[in-house]
Amino acid sequence: MSKLIWESRFKPQARASLRQCLHDLKRELQRSGLDILEVSNTQLAVNPDLIDTDLHVLETALSESDDERATQLLLELAGKPLLANIDLGDALDKWLTTQRGQVENRLRMSAQRLLSTLRAGGLNERHDALEQAWQGWSGVSRLRQRSGLAILPFKQIDELGGDLLLADAVVEELSSRLGGLNGLAVVGQTSVAALASSALTLPEMAEKLGVTHFIEGAIHRSAGSVKLTMRLIEGASDKQIWSDQINEPEAYFFDQRKLIGENAIAGLSQAMGLKQNSRPVRTMTSSREAYALYLQGRTLTQRIALEGALPKAVELLERALKIDPDFAECWTALAEAHIHVAVYTPCLERVALSEKAAACARRALDLDPNQGYAYAILSIHEWTCFNPAGALEYALEAYRLEPNNADVTLRLGSSLLYLGRTREALPYVEAAIEQDPAYGRNYVMLCVAHLNLGNLEAAVRAGQSMVDLGIPGVYLGVAQAAAGDHETAVETYYETRRYVGTIIMSPPGAADISDEARDFYLKTAAEGICGGDEEARQTYCNLIEMLHQTLLDPYDQTVAWPAVWMGHSELAMKVYREQIHPANMPGLMSLWTEIDPICRTLQHPDFMAFAEDIGMVEAWEKYGWPDLIPSDPR
Template sequence: MDVSARWDNACRASLFGSFSLSGPDGAHIPISSNKARALLAMLCVAPQEAMERDHVSKLLWPGRFQAQARASLRQCLLILDRALEPQNITMLEPSHTMLAIEPSIVRSDFEELIEALNDLRIQEACSLLATIGNKPLLDQMDFGDQFRAWLKIQRKHVEGQLQIAVSRALVALDRDGDMDGHAQLSEAWLACGRADARHWDGKIRIAVLPFEQRDAVGGPFFLAEGVVEELVSRLSGVSALAVVARASVASVANSGRTIPALASALNVSHLVEGSVDRFPDSIRITLRLLDGPTGVQIWSHRYDGTLEGAMKSRPHIGANIIAGLCKAIGVEAHTRAARTMTASREAYSLYLQGRALTYRAIGDGVLDKAIELLEQALELDPDFAECWTALAEAHVNTIVFTPQLDRVERSQRMADCAARAIELDSRQGHAHSMRGIHEWTLGNPLGALDHAYEAYRLEPNNADVTARLGSFLLYIGHTQAALPYVEEAIEQDPVYGRNFAMLCAAHFNLENYDAALAAGQRMIDLGMPGMWLAVIEAALGDNEKAVETYFRQRLLMNSVILPPAGLAPMDDDARDAYWTIASRGICSGMEDDRAIYCQILDGLHLAMPDPCDASIALPAIWMGHAELVMKLYRKQIHPANMLGLMSLWTDVDPIRQTRLHPSFLSFADDIGLVAAWEKYGWPDLFPRSSHID
């Protein structure tokens, strides 16, 4: 087997099927403890990444106290040291808090396969594919629910990386005219049974990184932002490409990762990076197309000219750049027509500034400033359709991410902006999604779904559009129909925590508890509040852990979790006291705790400036406080509390008490759900014969 020289003195780990380890000489290295084997296997799956000791302990010894689990982990490390001692190697890099493996000391069959595909060593790649066949990653390892959930995520990530590597290799072989190699690899890939048709229908995944901007003039200049936006829009229109949404790219772009690490995090095969330079009398735009797994540049382009020339020739320049990118990747550059933007340089600059702040969303005054800039742009060009859509989105983010007492009024302004965008340009799918949000505030879920489906028809590659269609289906109880859209939104936007909240709720509704736990943990990893995870832990009977998980989220107060509108932030003592009551009321499983917190929520509903705030609505749903849930949502559904509706459809106590309440169908009729069901079908949990008395 033609393995790279860098592996000559490395041990070899077999990750597919039953885990095994062999030395540089090929001799099997026995490891007596199953937990020690599992520990080594976990580290070999992602040798570039360290794992927290406490996290490993919880995965391998879930039923033990922390001190006991840590002691067991230390014992496993000693077992591994003894097993590796005859090889005269030190493979592990333990620290007080982290565990890692030295990547140059061990190679895995997964790494060998990825490297062979990257180097187009087709014979070797086909041989490895034949060897691993359809064997699952780390087969026959099972240490409980938490380990299974962790392993499910690792398997999905590995399969995604294989899909990318094979797709990229096939494109390269086709571009090079190697039809024999192309046929051989295609046959081997299909024969091993790992091809996943769900990965965006075989599309090549690509992400556009934020461009560097260098300015020798000074003053407002946002061309780099404009170039990135134009590229994302144009590439999204190429049928053979799947472009990762900017929210996910922004969350990892400044993390200090290498290009291969960024590609892995975003699950892409290609990345575009570049820079924009402004000189006193000219500009320069430089683009580079990079191979994700290796970081190697495979194409570049440079534009030199004036800013005015770039603005006037934007469609022509954009078409040439996209044609060059697509040719380098090996796909046809058939794309939709360029968007109708604006001829006003000043309006475009203000639009870009407003869009940049809208993406940031959270921060004191950020969204207010975004709205101000976008409104200034529209004063200069009232027919700027994209800017009307951007202004609508800024209003949505203001409603959801900042405390507001005029949410319904702002929702109406958002809907008016979206309607104007559609009037100017009928292709504005995202604007339809936002009009759908406002339909919920009007008690018209049917109209909301109509807009969401139209938005998806117009912009199926827009992650926000896909996510909103999935969420609307969750709200009306169509979880099975929603799940594919939620998963697709995650494919489009893989590191955006909001999407994992929907995935968590969907799997919980469908009783896929391990997957729900994994999605809930992923939310926390991405910085989202983890109350959903706590609710699932409580439903599964792990009440003590659930209380701890819920209570821990108080640390996000005043940052990710903001105080309700009209209320000042709590001091630490008051915050901790409230969260103690809340965590026990929702997660302890004790009826007395639940009753106390239900009474508190009743009081807050009467006393708070926004009686329908999400901080009341979500706990009421999770505790099955049916009377308050129905009173609250009858009074007002708005963009900040509607996400609670997706949790109504979990068939576990006490949550289902709302759905099973004698007045629930009457309530559903009052808020427009029945009308939506009559057109789109009754909820998964309802028999078709259900009717209003």
């Protein structure tokens, strides 16, 4: 502290000056009856019994169940981060970041306990007031106040050939660095890529993505140098308002990666009136070969419908890590690739792959504790370990570190959905859609959230958005059936046959079948799940029972999800009691739909024992009870 205040003085002189100032301050406070400072030659402390803060008052209100006082305080504190505007160096800044995270998680747990108590007592208006105030303070509801930015895919003109994807590298670096700017929401690259190849004009893309600005650019790589050009464009007018150009040797783009992001941050901040702050520079690699392999692996990880892409992605990322085993971002990318293999390919070792992913995520965090997405991967794995409380804890930590990452935001929302806390989950799901509005997977969660809340029209709209973005319409069919439109629902579900072999994979080890047999099977499934006919339902229940007994993976989603949707309670609880893996996990969020026959599992007399067996009760006791079970019924 003495060095910070008197930087130009010698250390002994600065320390002596600080001690004298503190002693003088202590005497002045004592004259006013405030004996709060404790000063010695080695330390400075305050008497906590004589100090009161808005944070302490808020925590007291929450712990004493004074919801009206807590609501008032949260409204007063909305938009005010904890311990803000303190700049005393990197060490203190890191300490403050840790403290903020711990305090926010502590407040979140206290708020959720009080919300559960209010709901259990039937105090709905007070519950809703506190919930809205909490969301306003915690930041979820403030996303719409930010300016939106989309980074378009950069063009690469490469005179040298090869597989060095510098354009992708620049886009990734910009996305990461700009994502930390206050007041700026960077749209996910999945949504940008989905629209960038369309015939839409920039103003039309701006409207669909919900952004105000674009960054576009190009890389020209030649033998002597690499030329990077970037420009900021106003979405509504297609007008350029800022540009930058870098012409340097190739080594610059590895050794001075930080400067690329800082140039863009400086230009954007000036052009858009934003505060110049960003997240720490990521722990990357100095190896060009490892970085090239990493970029190729990351690209293939997202191409889930391309045959062989995911195993190849794992191979490339593992090769990169052999070159540089301290490449933290690559460990996180490899963790994600293992999860994608478990979810999107017909493999038998899904829990083992989840364990591999968790090991990679832990290695990434050992190297760089700021890897928020690595915590999201750990959250997935904890469900396979029947530890939902740990899963939610990891999801909360991931969100604290990377609140602007749509994948992280959705992981928190999905964890809450699995636990039946749909009202709390919905704002996070909606936030993920704002961050990545053209990614169909996000609308799956939105569809189920609205189904669970009884918003049937909204559920159908979300399901249709999912289908429009290329996701098979199984959830749309379920939503249409819940809304009573069984004929349309059966047709929607049956139409998913077009995706078999690409997005929808046959169960692991299943024999190839003819198109006619495939169509007959899906027709039976559609009528059983969506037809509203009890006989058709029972027929398909019998069929998935047979699949459970004969498939190499008896816990495959082709068994687990229909068991939940058709209210086949005994089979649904048996499957999830015995094995939760990344592919069947999403079926848990449909347990909380209060529409027959889906609700039959929740209404089953063995449901609470089932919930305790898979760890849900422990999570509810720690974080709050689900919407449909507002207090412990045991």
